[in-house]
Amino acid sequence: MERLGVGDLARIERRVVTCRRCPELRAYCASVAREKRRAFASETYWGKPVPAFGNEDARVMLVGLAPGAHGSNRTGRPFTGDASGDFLYPALHRAGFATGSKAAHRGDGLRLRDCLITAAMRCAPPQNKPTPQQLRNCFPYLLAEFDALPRLRVVVALGSIGFAASVRMLSERGFTFDEKRPRFAHGAEFSARNAHRVITLLASYHPSRQNTNTGKLTRSMFDAIFSLAAAAVDGVPGAVSRSPAQARPSSNRERSASSETR
Numbered sequence: 130m131e132r133l134g135v136g137d138l139a140r141i142e143r144r145v146v147t148c149r150r151c152p153e154l155r156a157y158c159a160s161v162a163r164e165k166r167r168a169f170a171s172e173t174y175w176g177k178p179v180p181a182f183g184n185e186d187a188r189v190m191l192v193g194l195a196p197g198a199h200g201s202n203r204t205g206r207p208f209t210g211d212a213s214g215d216f217l218y219p220a221l222h223r224a225g226f227a228t229g230s231k232a233a234h235r236g237d238g239l240r241l242r243d244c245l246i247t248a249a250m251r252c253a254p255p256q257n258k259p260t261p262q263q264l265r266n267c268f269p270y271l272l273a274e275f276d277a278l279p280r281l282r283v284v285v286a287l288g289s290i291g292f293a294a295s296v297r298m299l300s301e302r303g304f305t306f307d308e309k310r311p312r313f314a315h316g317a318e319f320s321a322r323n324a325h326r327v328i329t330l331l332a333s334y335h336p337s338r339q340n341t342n343t344g345k346l347t348r349s350m351f352d353a354i355f356s357l358a359a360a361a362v363d364g365v366p367g368a369v370s371r372s373p374a375q376a377r378p379s380s381n382r383e384r385s386a387s388s389e390t391r
């Protein structure tokens with residue numbers, strides 16, 4: 130893929146939606162869209178690769194795993210229409226990164242502020258388990274999205290696969306980390322530097338139903354992650370290296386209207 134630059138998110142989105150690099154995944158997503166879950170039998174599923182949600186002004190990038198078969202693969206927007214989104218968007222709203230807490234479909238009017246949501250994969254893999262080859266196929270889109278965010282300061286990786294993709298993304302763009310081998314752990318923070326800027330990488334458990342229903346990821350744990358993200362974005366001294374438990378409670382922060390997203 131040619132290197133896309135600033136202002137190219139719309140072009141990236143057009144390429145993502147028509148991508149056929151993983152024909153087996155396109156076939157799987159289309160079959161899920163045809164067969165549907167009974168609860169959504171009256172809906173028309175998206176059934177295609179799911180593009181990022183956000184715009185070029187974002188200073189925070191969230192990197193998840195992949196669309197859910199009956200969530201994003203149904204609605205066409207990341208974390209929209211499933212239990213993960215029901216946990217994520219309220220947290221983003223409490224932290225001031227989203228205009229609302231409910232995400233139902235692409236036309237629901239929800240806006241992000243200063244934030245872009247993407248994933249390691251843009252097609253739903255069976256059992257949420259992408260193959261290494263599928264991850265490699267999709268990685269250029271993550272790099273392209275990174276290149277399209279000139280103000281980016283914080284990457285929040287949701288889950289170990291999103292974390293690995295985030296580390297690779299930053300490494301490919303010449304960033305080196307304060308730790309030789311960044312390892313995934315909930316609440317872990319890393320500074321990534323290149324010649325031009327410093328980006329904070331935060332790791333969080335994925336807000337999957339499995340993690341939230343079992344208490345592995347609680348509301349307060351998740352809020353602490355976004356408090357850290359907000360502090361790092363604003364350049365609060367000492368934001369990096371504090372543990373989430375020490376972070377201030379998040380609040381609805383005023384963010385510039387210019388950084389609102391579709």
Ligand code: SF4
Pocket residue numbers: 145148149150151152154155178250251252263266267268
């Ligand atoms: S997973 Fe990514 S690379 Fe594979 S078909 Fe979907 S959009 Fe293309």
